[in-house]
Amino acid sequence: MEKTRMYADSVAAVPPPGPLPTDQPAPSDAASLNPACPVAAPSDAAPTGDTRPLLWHLGEMALAMLAGMLLLGGLWDAAGASLGLAGPLRRPDVAxxxxxxxxxxxxxxxxRYRAHHWRGVGEMAAAMYVPFLLLLVPWWVGLLDADALLLGGHLLMVPAMVLVALRHRHDPPVVVRRHPAVVALARRWPTGLAVLMTVDLWVEPRVFSxxxxxxxxxxxxxxxxxxxxxRGPKVLATQLVGLGGWVALTVVAVTVDGQVAAWLVAFGxxxxAGWDLVHHRTGRVVPRAYAEWCxxxxxxxxxxxxxxILTTYA
Incomplete structure (x- = not known):
């Protein structure tokens, strides 16, 4: 895999699309501590007046925050359902x-993956919490409703993030040492993403339409x-045959009712998943990362x- 340096304030530091990079060149002093642990090396690049790195950094933060909400939301729902805390978790202040x-x-x-200092990470975390904390008291005394609390917190969060990013835009990156287990997990990030997306369904399973x-x-x-x-030989024909097969299976499942339809959907x-496995091995049509995730x-x-099905029709 192509090696890349990680800079906290450079567009060139953005990993290429596809699997996340898992090894970076390490400075000699850090490598001597544990050669098996990949590190992100700092840079002495001089600050520039270009605003593109700042905008890129803010975009990365927005995507990371969105990913956190999507991936961890299911875990909270599952924990609330299993521990009997679903009601308290729905309170606007708790939510x-x-x-x-x-x-x-x-x-x-x-x-941290992008080699930012803990100081900057902590201030960015404060930018997440402080807007909501400022609005909790007005909500508790009845001056704000739940929608105003959530919307206002998000609106105040944007300038707070920008201020933190501006304050640390020229900070040099730090050496980030990664355990080999973390590197191994990073290589399988599509699998981890798929597993996290289905956690809540194992707690409350259901059959899809x-x-x-x-x-x-x-x-x-x-x-x-x-x-x-x-455009390859028989590639389009293969995909159209697959489309026809799943369309036929869908029509049959819609026609029948009850347990038979449920089993057909699960089988589909x-x-x-087998279709994905074949495409992952051949590398055709879709990226391997997508085939693995799917x-x-x-x-x-x-x-x-x-x-x-087993619990419903038992």
Whole structure:
């Protein structure tokens, strides 16, 4: 895998699309401590007046925060359901702080991966919490409703993030040492993403609508058209055959009722996991990272649907 330096304030530091980079050149003093641990090396690049690195950094933070909310939201729901805390977690003040926590976790992981100082990470975390904390008292005394609390917290968060980013825009990056286990997990990030996206469904399993099976072959066709990877011999024909198969399965599942339809839907998702495996091995049509993510997601969702069938029709 191509090696890349990690800079906290440089567009050139952005990893290329695809699997996340997992090894960086290490300074000699850090490498001597533990050669097996990859590190992100600091840079002596002089600050510039270009605003593009700042905008890129803010965009990265927004995506990391969104990822934190999407991935950790299911964990909170699952924990609340299993511990009987679903009601308290729905309170606007608790929900606001939980949301701030989810965003902070995502932001912290990414900022440390990008070799930012803990000082900057801590200030950016404060930018997540302080806006909500400032609005909690007005909400408690009845001056704000729940929508104003959540919307106001997000609106105040934007200038707070910008101020922190401006304050640390020229900070030199720090050496980030990574345990080999972290490196191994980073290489399998599509699998981890898919697993996190299905955590809540293992707690409250359900069978999806038969129409959701149309998304399975449709995703490959859309990506193939966008990437222009359907031009190989028999590639387009294979994708169209797959589309026809899942359309037929969907029609049958819609026609029948009850347990048979549920089993057909579960089978359709599980079969697409095999479809993903084949494309992951061949590297055709879609990126391997997408095929890995889709395969694990399809298999996990099929597993939750089978669990729902067994518990519902037992």
């Amino acid at each position: 606001a702080l939980v949301m701030a926590t989810n965003m902070t976790v995502g932001m912290t992981v990414w900022m 038969p129409w959701t099976m149309l998304v399975l072959p449709g995703g490959y066709l859309v990506i193939g058209v966008a990437r222009r990877t359907l 998702w599980l079969a697409h 395969g694990v997601l399809d298999a996990a969702l099929a597993g939750t649907m089978i669990l729902a």
